[in-house]
Amino acid sequence: MPHSPAPRRVLGLDLGGTNIKTTVLEVADSDVTSARHLDGTTVATYATRGPGGVIDRLVEVAQEAIAATPAAAPPIAAVGLGIPGLFDHGSGVAQLLPNLPGDWDGQPIRGPIAAALGLPVTLINDARAFALAEGTLGAARGCPTVVCLTLGTGIGGGVLIDGEVRLGAFGTAGELGHQTADPDGARCGCGNRGCVEALAQASVLCAQAGRGSVEEVVAAADAGDERALAAIARAADAIGIAIANAYHVLGPDRVVLGGGIATAGDTILEPIREAVRRRATLVPRRGIDIVPAELGARAGAIGAGIAAAQALVRAR
């Protein structure tokens, strides 16, 4: 495998229900840890236009980024697309995109975008993209085993081992929010009972605290409101079970938390850490290393770009 130092550019796209975020990364050859974010935008998804309209929109956004590359710079060589759900990795066809309107099950995604752009396109689940970004360039860079969770509307995640996102046999590796935290707990959108997501996602936390947003829950808890504190304790125990289980399955060097619940700060993070310490008893206390994400709202787009860069290296 040749190792030329030539820089490449890749485009990362992060498809959300409201916005599409983009990033242009420059990567020195095969070393994705060298990736630098050069430029990015945030534009409306127009999700109500349905699958066909959203795919047209993604193509349009990518074409604009490609056209904006200066003539003297390396051209964009590949595109990575983070999508909020599950898809078939072999065919690039959507399976389950619960947060986008319209019937996405069976909708080809990779094929039509790659054909329109004339570039290789790599699909990645958006939480796996977040994990790839934080594990490569962010809060867990350099760690051999990394577990990341996104705590917000839904609870997703990703697992990195030696710098590679593990997808597992059916792309479900990293779905840490669908671990069972209470065997007879509330019904989850996935069909199981007592998933961590069903017990601790932002809407449940807010409803149990009787508040309109995570920020309001935190403000109330900081002011000593008992209902808010109890709601946080319940969510933190469920999230703590998800993380403690991951310590017993994989033994991460570091756990990175992103999303609205994680960015709310230590009012929520400390109860999560305490729950993990209480349950992951085989792990030395100094080994429990749970930190907030570093890359901010563009992490998903960055991770999608890194996935595209890794695919370029593999395709050689």
Added chain:
Amino acid sequence: MPHSPAPRRVLGLDLGGTNIKTTVLEVADSDVTSARHLDGTTVATYATRGPGGVIDRLVEVAQEAIAATPAAAPPIAAVGLGIPGLFDHGSGVAQLLPNLPGDWDGQPIRGPIAAALGLPVTLINDARAFALAEGTLGAARGCPTVVCLTLGTGIGGGVLIDGEVRLGAFGTAGELGHQTADPDGARCGCGNRGCVEALAQASVLCAQAGRGSVEEVVAAADAGDERALAAIARAADAIGIAIANAYHVLGPDRVVLGGGIATAGDTILEPIREAVRRRATLVPRRGIDIVPAELGARAGAIGAGIAAAQALVRAR
């Protein structure tokens, strides 16, 4: 790295509370999937002699196996030792061996055995050794991502990715039995509440069924005994949570079950599979692939031998 076809021999030892099992493996150079079990014994541990006596016994057993190697055969080049607990991988010193009498915490294991034998010694947790054997030569050979559980006195396990046992940051990767299956459940020996082990290990299953052994529980369930069926259902749900969680964290291609509960057959395995199907809803039903172990009682010794062979390759 040179690839000569020269066969090597390694010795695998599996230290249990009652017996030490041994295996002599022949491995064609660095390809551990070529390992063949040549010879093995099962001898008494004499665990009541305490740590020093057990270490002397392990040295004695190893020396006998080394002396028994025919003059024309390759000499034994390394020793792998599976131990029933946790140890520090850097120093080879025991941390937690709950099923051996005496004070093992802080007891050097690797050092004194290697010094007495004049050979490299590799330590591995016994359930991780079981997983390495089943993933390399047994029921999950050829699978990229493998999760193994030992269901018996205690519930252990191991995780293999691309043929390597993952130890995680503190050697706790694979401790699938210490996932929380019921947040307010029974106290576990590890200090947590509601661990899968605390809800579903053999002694709990037998007590809840009011029977003296797993075989008796199964016989009663097969005869329609409602208490036995209910006890199996409860244990199967806890074990099913451990496995379903592993599907959502890692996405194994195959799950291998060993130990007394697993060898009891479909009376217990089918309720486990059904619990996993119910909870791992993101995984296609055809993807839930849970099978009994293939290598029998010598799997731990074989896995320890494979770990020693892998260490020889790494040390080149």
